[in-house]
Amino acid sequence: MWITFGVIGGVIAVLLSLLFRHVGFVLFALLAWWLYGWLTTDPIREQHEIELRRDEYERIKDQKRRITASQVQVRFEKYEVREVTATISNGSVARISNVAFKCTYARPDENEPWRLTTPVGTTSVIHPGESKRLSFWLRDAASDAIPSTFECEPSVRMNQADLMRSGLVHPKTPDDLLLARSAIQVETRLGQIRREYAPILARGSITNNSNADIGYLSLSCSALMNELGRVETIYGGTAIHVAPGETKSFDFPVGKMHVENPMFGIRDVSCGVLKVHDSR
Incomplete structure (x- = not known):
């Protein structure tokens, strides 16, 4: 009887030894494969990103010409x-x-x-x-x-949104993709000057051609402030829910600009879309 138990125990020990030996080999092989992929894929990915940036640069350069x-x-x-x-x-x-x-x-x-x-x-x-x-x-x-x-x-x-819509620049973030798939019209006007400050007002419409809900619109507005050509830029936004396929209007104050020279005033005010954020 003890001999039988000894034989069975020996067989189990041999089987466990073989199992752990093969498991260790499999784990080692998986680790080696992961290391190989990490060492080769990342440089390939980085090279691909470099080539994409270079292509974008050349396309933008062609547009500037x-x-x-x-x-x-x-x-x-x-x-x-x-x-x-x-x-x-x-x-x-x-x-x-x-x-x-x-x-x-x-x-x-x-x-x-x-x-x-x-x-x-x-x-x-x-x-x-x-x-x-x-x-x-x-x-x-x-x-x-x-x-x-x-x-x-x-x-x-x-305008980056125009470059993305034309396919010359690839969207880098989900917000970029949302912006590229939205049609936005913006008109800018100066409000009444009070205490040397002029409100910058923006109005327009936004059409959501994406599959995600839009929840917030961010604008940047620039203007000439003096005869020296100094440009001031302010930023602002508004919450606006626009469902896929929907068009909505907006009208809100973006911010205020200080009037440096009353004789010069504030000239050439214009606002552009900075970001479109989803509703999450």
Whole structure:
């Protein structure tokens, strides 16, 4: 009898030994496979993301080349008017705003060109296919700049929602995707100035073409504050529930801006959509 128990115990011990040996091998194989995947997949994913960002950069760069300046006129008087005037044409697929000029110019006895970026000429929106005549202050140009050597090109802010809707930029977050699938119209106006502050009012409509409920709308509003081209931007939003397939209107104060110079006032106020948030 004891011999039988001994034989059975020995068999069980051998079986357990074999089992643990194979389980250990399986666990080791799984660990090795996970390490291999971690070491190879992450670099591949990172390389893919780098290529996507590079492609997006090139597509945006191509769109910016479609924003052109024509009929450029430079007025450069040593101690008086220093400005460049041009017709800015938006040939891109996106709305543009905060338009400035990047210029190069020559100086006497200088071999290399000098560079400058003008103050913003306008914060108002220029739609695709639209043109506007604008003036830019050559504030930072050297006093001995040679007027005939100025070469300038527009520097702008492009509407990210338009770029995403056109497929040139990929949505990075669920809110980006929600924004890309929404049609939003915004009109901006100045309220009555009180105690040197002017309320910025926004109204418009939002159509939800996504599968998620919209719960909040965030806007950013910019304006020219003085003759030096200083731009001020404020942010605000409103709770608004828009179900999939629904269109709703909105009208709310975004915030206030301080009037620096009553003679200049606040000019070229425009608001754009910053974010659209779901209702969760």
